[in-house]
Amino acid sequence: MDVAVKNEGVMQGGFSIQFSPLQGYTDAVYRRAHARFFGGVECYYSPFVRIEHGEIRRKDMRDIEPENNENLSLVPQFIASDRDKAEHILSLFVEKGYRNANLNLGCPFPVLARRHNGAGMLPYPDEVESLLTGVAEGFPQLSLSVKLRLGWDSPDECLALLPLLNRLPLSAVILHPRLGRQQYKGSVDLDAFAAFYDACEKPLFYNGDLLSADDISDIHERFPRLAGVAVGRGLLANPALALEYRQGSALPEAEKMERIRKMHDFVFDAYSRQLQGGDAQLLTKMKSFWDYLLPDADRKARKAVLKATKLGAYHAAVSGLTGK
Incomplete structure (x- = not known):
């Protein structure tokens, strides 16, 4: 089965909205549900596939199985600290029929960063060059994109990598304008993004703190040459965000809540x-569905969902929250 991104993630008109991955949230089930009931994005990225104890994690392999991602434009993402690990993962992508891959140089999780994974590799340009050139040379059949942060300690780190990124045959660069040591705290640095934007010769996507259609419009207006944006938490909070931006108006509240109810039921089923761990495991998993969703909803109703210990109480709380 050919699961390549159908249109390289760029919509007619030249501005793409892509669904950025979040570990523990945007798995294959969630992606299928979002695409069915909301959509509006040109492609979805999988949470990063990685090597653990010498092997690719089984849950990562299941998540990118083509049969679990039917009718989706999916770009599998990977994270690796050296060429050997990257080649192991990319061989799996090729085996599964993918023609696109995304390297994560942006993850700020300290345990991984300390091992020179994700944003933790950015202070070491020689390692980045070895990894990227090795991947580009070893897998010319893959269209490779890179997601990164400004750096770990300094925005100068991403600027130092620009000659390499411009030289390599990359399909796109996605930049989140925070430092790795910031995690997700503090503000994005738009001035540092602008410096990168001015010198980047590849299709560039902006990622970070896009919570509304106005946020997307503001970024596009300030950086008109952008190929698009990658949105993560904003879409988890409002699954209709990309659709609303595309159509230029918000969904009627009743329609949005009906779609959310249907999406929830799809994910629950x-x-x-x-899951094989019984009601407790199912409840734990479903509560994560609400971690970001509808942040401005009634606090008492949200709390009832998150405190439910039985499926009956959970369903009643969800009905109360969504007005079903």
Whole structure:
């Protein structure tokens, strides 16, 4: 089965909205549900596939199985600290029929960063060059993009990598304008993004703190040459965000809540079949569905969902929250 991104993630008109991955949230079940009931994005990225104890994690392999991502434009993402690990993962992508891959140089998780994974590799340009050139040379059949941060300690780190990024046959660069040591705290640095933007010769995507259609419009207005944006938490909070931006107006509230209810039921049914740990495991998984969703909803109703210890109480709380 050919699971390549259908249109390289760029919509007619030249500005693409892509769904950025979040570990523990945007798995195959969630992606299928979002695409079915909301959509509006040109492609989805998988949470990064990585090597653990010498092997690719089984749950990562399941998540990118073509049969679990039917009718999706999916770009599998990977994270690796050296060429050997990257080649192991990319061989799997090729085996599964993918023609696109995304390297994560942006993850700020300290445990991984200390081992020169993700944003933790950015202070070491020689290592980045070895990894990227090795991947580009070893897998010319893959269209490779890179997601990165400004650096770990300094925005100068991403600027130092620009000659390499411009030279390599990359399909796109996605930049989140925070430092790795910031994690997700503090503000994005738009001036540092601008410096990168001015010198970047590859299709460039902006990622970070896009929570509304106005946020997307503001970024596009300030950086008109952008190929698009990659949105993560903003879409988890409002699954209609990309659709609303595309159509130029918000969904009617009743319609949005109906779609959210249907999306929830789809996800619940899928996890009910997939998880083997009983009601407690299912409840834990479903509560994560609400971590970001509808942040401005009634606090008492949200709390009831998150405190439910039985499926009956959970369903009643969800009905109360969504007005079903």
